[in-house]
Amino acid sequence: MQFCAVCNTNRAQVIRPKNGQKLCSQCFLDAFEAEVHTTILENGIFSNRGERIAVGASGGKDSTVLAAVLKTLNERYNYGVEFVLLSIDEGIHGYRDDSLETVKRNAVQYSMELCILGYDMLYGWTMDQVVEKVGRKGNCTYCGVFRRQALDRGARRLGISHILTGHNADDIAETILMNCKTMICPDIDAKDASMVAQH
Ligand SMILES: [Zn+2]
Numbered sequence: 001m002q003f004c005a006v007c008n009t010n011r012a013q014v015i016r017p018k019n020g021q022k023l024c025s026q027c028f029l030d031a032f033e034a035e036v037h038t039t040i041l042e043n044g045i046f047s048n049r050g051e052r053i054a055v056g057a058s059g060g061k062d063s064t065v066l067a068a069v070l071k072t073l074n075e076r077y078n079y080g081v082e083f084v085l086l087s088i089d090e091g092i093h094g095y096r097d098d099s100l101e102t103v104k105r106n107a108v109q110y111s112m113e114l115c116i117l118g119y120d121m122l123y124g125w126t127m128d129q130v131v132e133k134v135g136r137k138g139n140c141t142y143c144g145v146f147r148r149q150a151l152d153r154g155a156r157r158l159g160i161s162h163i164l165t166g167h168n169a170d171d172i173a174e175t176i177l178m179n180c181k182t183m184i185c186p187d188i189d190a191k192d193a194s195m196v197a198q199h
Contacts, residue, residue, distance in 0.1 A: 006031070017169065036069050037077060049080035054155045056165040057085040057106065057114075059099025064106055066166030071110040083110075084158065088150040089118040090143060091126025117154040119146055 002012045002022055010024035016031075023031065040046060046053075055070060057063045070083055087103045089096050100116060107114035120126045123146060131139045155163050 033069060033073060033076075037073050040073070040079070046079040046081045050082075051162070052082045052084055052158075052160050054086040054151070054158065054160045054163040055083050055112070056151050056163055057087045057103045059087070059096075059102035059106075062166035062168050062171070064102065064166075066164060067106055067110050067112065070164070071112070083112050084160065085110075085112050085114045086151060086154050086158070086160075086163065087114065087116045088122075088147065088154060089116055090147070091119045091128055093128055115154065115158060117150070117157065119150070122146075122150055122153045122157075 004010045004012045004024035004027050005021050006023055006027040010026065012022035013025050014028045015022050016028070055063070055067050057067060067083070067085060073079070074081060074083070085103060085107050087100060089100060103114065103116070106112070118126065120129075127139065127143055127146075130142050134142065151163050151165070155161070
């Protein structure tokens with residue numbers, strides 16, 4: 001059994017990819033929260049007390065972790081800001097239903113206001129209606145463009161000027177690789193580059 005590199009008492013349960021440190025779950029949580037808090041302070045992210053800030057919530061693990069850590073730190077360090085979970089429903093039957101249930105549970109668990117906005121509200125079209133018009137081929141192009149704008153439009157409707165979104169290191173690495181690939185070979189589209197980035 002290997003002991004945690006910090007407390008040297010509990011069993012190590014995670015290896016941090018960023019530094020190879022082997023930590024128990026409590027020491028990992030402590031380190032993660034401390035790093036997020038430092039980033040918030042160093043970048044003056046919550047400089048306006050009383051501000052309402054949107055948290056992009058997809059129901060996936062990245063945005064769920066983001067909401068959880070923000071709630072914890074806002075209470076612990078009294079940033080004095082209010083978070084609103086902002087979810088986008090693309091209107092694809094059977095696709096978003098489960099993840100929206102997760103978002104609803106998060107809203108209760110973290111005592112945050114939840115706002116779910118549909119493509120139909122933001123654009124006047126659901127993705128199911130787009131597919132009916134343009135067919136299955138190529139509809140991802142529409143959805144991709146809509147998604148990029150949806151959080152901005154949604155926040156504007158709520159009178160909110162800042163949005164926080166959760167990402168993991170793999171996503172960031174993939175984005176960098178996709179940008180490099182499309183810069184080097186402009187004729188390769190982003191979808192091909194994304195497949196390259198995953199390997
Ligand atoms: Zn430990």
